[in-house]
Amino acid sequence: MPAIQLGTVRRGNGTWFDDDDEHEQLKTRPSSPEPRYLTASGSSSDGTTSPLLGSFKSQNNYPDASRRKRLDGESGLLRSARLSGLRCLRWRFCPTRPASILLFLASFALFAVALTLFLIWYLNPDKVVLPWRAYCAVPPDSPKMPAANAIATETVSPAQLLALYNSSAPFAQPNVPLFPPEDFPFDWETLPPTGIFLGVMSIDSATELRMLARTTWASHIRSRHGAFPGDGGRSTSRTIVRFIIGQPRPEWKEQIRLEQELYQDIEILPITENMNSGKTHAYYSWAAENAWVPPHIPESDPQKFPPYVFDYGDATIAPQPLAPHDPRPSTNATRREWVRPDFVFKTDDDAFIMLAELEARLRVELYLSRAQGLLMQPPSDPLTFWGYLVKNKFMAGEIYGLTWRLVRWVATEPKLRSMTHGAEDKQTSKWIRLHPSADHVRWQSEHCWIYDHPRANKVYAHGFLFPSEVKRLREEVTIFMRRVRDAIGLHGRTLTSRTEELETTPTSLDDRTLTNFDTISESGSSSEYPLESETRDTISSTSGLTADSWWTDNHRKWFARTTVSKFGGRYVSPVAGRDDGRDGMKWRVEGLVEGSTVSRLVDFDRVTPLEAYKAREPRHVRYEDRRVGGTIAVHFIKHKSWYLETASAFLAGDEEDEFSPQTPPELS
Known part of the structure; x- marks a missing residue:
């Protein structure tokens, strides 16, 4: 077969032309697009290949099909976010180099910190x-x-x-x-001492804070007796201090058990340790069953004031184990069964309490609350919510207390069990507003x-x-x-x-x-x-x-x-x-x-x-x-040195010679 002249091509109309003549025209023509759904290379099952037909494998026939399916299932919000991100990457100011990216991240971090600090300041109610x-x-x-x-x-x-x-x-x-109120009808010191159960909210690891409380305000004579010459401990003879914790962590269980055995002043609630997730409600529920204080003994009291008669006065229990800081009965007195407290208090372990001062205020308040309760129909036990009222809204969490009737109601009211999460002091105030006799509850505040x-x-x-x-x-x-x-x-x-x-x-x-x-x-x-x-x-x-x-x-x-x-x-x-x-x-x-x-x-x-x-x-x-x-x-x-400063200011000093020539009275 004669060789074909490659330089010459027959036109469609039968004429011939030389490819050199049309070379410039071919260069200016656009190339034909490749088939959209065909691949330019591949092998068929019979081993034949064609650079024009390509391969017809099913998985490659429609490369955009999976992408289209993925986009169809994408929500509008995600699609908008993705497209916005793509536009941002095309933006001329978008950081693309390592240095610009680091600068952007640092600027964003500073903005986030500034915004956080502003929100903390703005949402903080205590700015003035x-x-x-x-x-x-x-x-x-x-x-x-x-x-x-x-x-x-x-x-x-x-x-x-x-x-x-x-x-x-x-x-x-x-x-x-x-204090005392100017219009009080008689000498308030003649009233019987108030029974107070004071629970100090603590955690398993706060051993040092508990020791500071035990050795200072929970036991010191100036805290329990008052300023010189004191009252011999009569006022706080019915005041009991206990530390309240949740279930200790495994690494603290042994130490807490030993501390509890040694000091007899730790009570463990059946809850996971927390502050604003139900611990206060669990504490008052526990106290409604387990809070006891020493009784008032009228015959040993030289003041001879008639004892109060309350509905909870008949509940008694055998004398409880004494902590080192608990009041001791006189040597010639027989230990009597313990009774329910008049007040159950909650305080924090970063608070320093002068017990005689607290008892004095509560002694007067119990008398006034009792007088108000007798005027109710039917007569009621005292209803008092005592603490520091914040902005006319709630009692501050550092220290507040409830009379016994309120404690029993908090522990037994079913609807309060769903109101235990949130700031505990605000939640407690919400509880008291729901009491059936809320209008008769005395919100006694000390500012x-x-x-x-x-x-x-x-x-x-x-x-x-x-x-x-x-x-x-x-x-x-x-x-x-x-x-x-x-x-x-x-x-x-x-x-x-x-x-x-x-x-x-x-x-x-x-x-x-x-x-x-x-x-x-x-x-x-x-x-x-x-x-x-x-x-x-x-x-x-x-x-x-x-x-x-x-x-x-x-x-x-x-x-x-x-x-x-x-x-x-x-x-x-x-x-x-x-x-x-x-x-x-x-x-x-x-x-x-x-x-x-x-x-x-x-x-x-x-x-x-x-x-x-x-x-x-x-x-x-x-x-x-x-x-x-x-x-x-x-x-x-918040610091142990602050705690010691407070103890020194109120309990120590060089006035020990106040007790001369007699020795300081003892708690036991």
Whole structure:
């Protein structure tokens, strides 16, 4: 067969052309697309292949079929997100290199942290320091239950201050103590002591905190007997302290069992350890069956006050094992069966409780609640919810308690079992609002004598408080509020808005006092201890002051000021750098006492820490020669050193010679 001339091609119409002539035309023509559903290579089952036909394997015939099926099953939201991601990758500013990716991730992390901190700040209800001086300048709140839908309000209203501090108001007299109530019909000390079961919420690993509580406020004579000379332990003879924990973890079971056997003061609930997932409800359910306290023995009580008769008074049990910090009966008294407590309390293990102070308040409250219950039809056992009412909403979780009738109801009411998750203090307040006799429950709140540790940097924090300082601040408030009333009455003069003119002038160590400071240091007497009663003239010539407009941020700060705590900043001791000696720790603790000379030391260069410490008030002066009437609880003690500072301020000191020539009374 003759060779074919490859350079020549026959046209479709029969004519011939040379491919060199048409080369340029062929180059400009678009190439034919490959078959959409055919592959250009492959092998058939018979081994033949064709570069034009390709392979017809079934799995490769439709390569987009699985993709289309996958897209058909994709939700619209996922598809939009995927497409947005693809567009982002095509965006010219999208990071594609390692350096730009790292920069983007770092920027995003900073944004996330900033957003988190902002949300924490925004959602935190405690952003403004509280006017605690106003809390100590007004009578206790009404025991009426706050409305469930009430708007969170100030504990003390400006109108209340104006009404209380007028020329004829008896409470405006600072010599009238905050406790006991002035209108109490007789000597409250003659009432029988109150039975209190105090459960301290703890965890298996908090061994050191439990030991600190056992060796300080749970057993110390000044906590149980009160200030000198005390009452011999009568007041807290029916007060029992126990530590409440959930089921210990496996690695802690042996240690908890040994600790429980040694101290007899740990109660283990049948629940997994938690704080806001039902532990409080489990505790009160347990207490309804297992809480017992020593009985009141009238014949051994010299006061001879008739004992109360309650419905739960007939329930008894054999005397329970005593913990080292439990009250002991007198040597000549026969141990009697234990009875149900009048109050069951819950507190945190970062709280420091003065037991005699707590019992004194509850003794008066039990009498008042009993009197109210007798007026009900039918008569009822006491109904009291006692604690620190926060923003007119709920009792704060650091310490609160229920009378026995409320405890039994909480333990047996079925619908409360579905209300155990969430902030435990808020949940407990919700429970009490659901009580069948909720309108008759007394919500007794104590705002002046429950606060956070001075170093806590919280709105509830200020210096350690004693009755003598409260008397001084009430004198200041009396003068200040009368000036406010005068300004309102004049209608042409108002208080200045400048902060510096609203501050009172501390005169405890002013130039006038320094001239006689040696005399004060030697005597240690409070007779020459100047009062913080001088205020600068806060009245200016501007007009417009009314009873509704006088309360400004500056006035709020005036009522919130403290000589110790600095809200929003780190606490710095006034003797920092000068407390390395033997007495340095005493100076540091004294600097945490509200209104003390050491707490104001930073304002006076000519006074040494030793001189300021010697000018402090003796303990009996701080308590105004009363057994009780001061701090009940200090909360938010987050460090062991803070705990020891609190114990030193309220229990220790160099006033041990108060007991001379007799020895301190013992608990046993």
